[in-house]
Amino acid sequence: MSQSVARLVGIHKWFGDNHVLRGIDIEVERGQVVVVIGPSGSGKSTLLRVINLLEEPTEGKVFFEDTEVTDIRTDLNKVRTNIGIVFQGYNLFPHKTALGNITIALEKVLKVDSDEAKTRALEQLDHVGLKHKADSYPGQLSGGQQQRVAIARALAMRPKLMLFDEVTSALDPELVKEVLDTMKELAGEGMTMVVVTHEMGFAREVGSRLLFIDEGLILEDGPPKEIFANPSDERTKSFLSHVL
Amino acid sequence: MATAQAVKPDRGLAWVRKESTSTSLAVLGVGAVAILLVILGTALILILNGFTPVEAVERAFKSNETKFICLWSVVLGVASVLGALLTAKKMPTKVSREQAIAGGVLGAQAIVLGVLLWVFSSGDVHKFAINYLDFAPVQKQFPAFLHAARNTVFLALTSELAGIVLGLALAGFASSARAVVRAPARTYINFFRGTPLLWQIVFIGVGIPLGLGINISTYTAAVIALSLNMGAYSAEVFRAGIQSIEKSQLEAARGLGMSYMQAMRYAIVPQAVRRVIPPLMNEFVILVKDTSLVLFLGLATNERDLLSWGNQGYGNTFNATFLIYTALGYLAICLPAIRLVNVLEKRLRSGLVGVGA
Numbered sequence: 001m002s003q004s005v006a007r008l009v010g011i012h013k014w015f016g017d018n019h020v021l022r023g024i025d026i027e028v029e030r031g032q033v034v035v036v037i038g039p040s041g042s043g044k045s046t047l048l049r050v051i052n053l054l055e056e057p058t059e060g061k062v063f064f065e066d067t068e069v070t071d072i073r074t075d076l077n078k079v080r081t082n083i084g085i086v087f088q089g090y091n092l093f094p095h096k097t098a099l100g101n102i103t104i105a106l107e108k109v110l111k112v113d114s115d116e117a118k119t120r121a122l123e124q125l126d127h128v129g130l131k132h133k134a135d136s137y138p139g140q141l142s143g144g145q146q147q148r149v150a151i152a153r154a155l156a157m158r159p160k161l162m163l164f165d166e167v168t169s170a171l172d173p174e175l176v177k178e179v180l181d182t183m184k185e186l187a188g189e190g191m192t193m194v195v196v197t198h199e200m201g202f203a204r205e206v207g208s209r210l211l212f213i214d215e216g217l218i219l220e221d222g223p224p225k226e227i228f229a230n231p232s233d234e235r236t237k238s239f240l241s242h243v244l
Numbered sequence: 245m246a247t248a249q250a251v252k253p254d255r256g257l258a259w260v261r262k263e264s265t266s267t268s269l270a271v272l273g274v275g276a277v278a279i280l281l282v283i284l285g286t287a288l289i290l291i292l293n294g295f296t297p298v299e300a301v302e303r304a305f306k307s308n309e310t311k312f313i314c315l316w317s318v319v320l321g322v323a324s325v326l327g328a329l330l331t332a333k334k335m336p337t338k339v340s341r342e343q344a345i346a347g348g349v350l351g352a353q354a355i356v357l358g359v360l361l362w363v364f365s366s367g368d369v370h371k372f373a374i375n376y377l378d379f380a381p382v383q384k385q386f387p388a389f390l391h392a393a394r395n396t397v398f399l400a401l402t403s404e405l406a407g408i409v410l411g412l413a414l415a416g417f418a419s420s421a422r423a424v425v426r427a428p429a430r431t432y433i434n435f436f437r438g439t440p441l442l443w444q445i446v447f448i449g450v451g452i453p454l455g456l457g458i459n460i461s462t463y464t465a466a467v468i469a470l471s472l473n474m475g476a477y478s479a480e481v482f483r484a485g486i487q488s489i490e491k492s493q494l495e496a497a498r499g500l501g502m503s504y505m506q507a508m509r510y511a512i513v514p515q516a517v518r519r520v521i522p523p524l525m526n527e528f529v530i531l532v533k534d535t536s537l538v539l540f541l542g543l544a545t546n547e548r549d550l551l552s553w554g555n556q557g558y559g560n561t562f563n564a565t566f567l568i569y570t571a572l573g574y575l576a577i578c579l580p581a582i583r584l585v586n587v588l589e590k591r592l593r594s595g596l597v598g599v600g601a
Binding site for chain 2: 054077080084085089091093105108109153
C-alpha cells in the first residue's frame, strides 16, 4: 500500500476573476501532521477544502490514496466518509443532540445499526471528554465543547485523514486550549492530519511538517522547527516576525 | 473577594401600592370607570332590553340610560385626561406616572366611544337596526350557519394540506441547480402568483368541465383551485425557509459523506420546517378568507361556505344581519390562528423552538 494519503497535482482555483490557488502540488503521507499557515486571504482554507472537494478545483487533480477524487465517475460521498473535516464555526446540527449529531451520519451514510452507532458515538464523546454532554443540544454547550463534539462527529466515521479549518479561530481565548489538547492527543495516536491554523505554538510543537502559503503558492515546506528558526523566503520572514 | 448578598427585589402588590400616590390612583380610577361605564353599561342595557324583536334593540339605544352613559363617560373621560395632563410629569415614581398616563389614555378612549354612541343613538336607529341588528330571522338559520362555518374550515384545511405537499415538491424543484428542473416549477409558481385567485377559481370551476368534458363538482373544483394556488405560495415560503439555513450546515452534512438529498432530508429541511411554521400559518389565515371566493361558482345549499350563506340570507330577506354573522364566523376561525402565529413567532425568536425534538 502506498504511503500517500492525499495528493494534489497542479491545483488552480479561481473565484470569479480572483486567482486564489496558483498551482499547488503536495503529497500528504500517512501519519503526517501537516500544518498550513499564511496570511488571511492567502488561500489556505481553500487549499484544505479542495482535498475533500468541498471546493472544486478549476484545474488540476486530487487523489485520495489511489483514487482520483476529481474523476467525475468517483463516488465522492464514499471518499468523504474517509476524510473528516472540522470547521471554524463548528457547524453542528442545532436540532440534534451531541449524540444525534454523531449518530446521524453513522446510521444514514455508513448504514451502521442504531445500537452500534450509539456505542461508537459515546466512545468518541468519551474520547473528547464530553460523554456527560451526550444529550445536550449545541445551543447548551460552550464553543469549545461544541468544537470537541464536532471533532468527535468526524472521528466516529473512522476517517483515514482529518482536516481542521481554523478550528480555534472563533473560540474565546480560555477555550482554545481544550480544543488544541484534543488535537494534540489525536496527533499522538498517529492520525494523519492537515491543520490550517494561526496557532504558531501548536504548529511548532505538534506539526511534523509546515507549509507556508501566500497568494496561492506554497513558499515553504519542511519541518516546523527549521522554518521557524530559519525561513528561506522573504515573505515567510516578514509573516513570522509579525505573528511570533 | 467580597460577595454582596443581593436579594431579588419584591415586585408584588404591596410594592405597587407603596409606589403609587393617591392622585395617580384617582386619575387611573376615573379613567377606568369611564371606559367600563361606556362598554359594560351599553352591553348591560342591550342585554336587559333583549336583542329580539328588533324594536327592543331600538328601544335600548333610544333610552335615557344610554344618554346618561354618553354624558358621564365623556365627563369622566375629560376629567381623567385633564388629571393626567396636569399631574403625570410631576409624579414621584415610575409606577405612579404610568398609572396617571394609563388613566388619561383610558379616559380618552371613553370620550371617543361616548361621542360615537351619542351620534349613533341620536340618529336613525330604526333604519339601522332593521337592516343590521334584526337577529330573529338569522337565529332560525343558525344550524345552516354552523354548517357553512364547517364548510369554510374544511375548504381551508384541505387546500392548506394539499397546498403544503405540492409546495414542498415545487420548492425542491425550484431550488435545483439544474435549469431544466427549475424552469417548469418557476413557470408554475409565477403563473399562480401572477393571476388573480378569483380568475383561477372561475377558470377551473367553469373552464375545466367545459373544455375537458370532465364532470367535477363545484366543491371539488374549488378545492383544486385553492390547493393549486396555495401550492405556489407555500413553495415560496419553503424556498425562503431553506435558503435561510446557513450554507455551512450543508457543507457539514456533505463533509460527512451525505448526498445532497440526504443533507436536505436530515440536516436542512428539519431546521427549515421550524422557521416556516409561522409564515405557513399566516398563509392559512389568508386562505380562510380567500375560500369566500367560491361564492362565484354558485354552490348547492349544503355546500355553502360562510360568505355564500350570508349572501344568500341577505338576498332572500334584505336583512344584512346575516353578513354580520358571516364576519363573526370568519373572526371565530381566524383569531385563534392569528394568536397561534404570534405565540409561535415569539417562541421562535427566543430560540425555544430551535432546541428540542
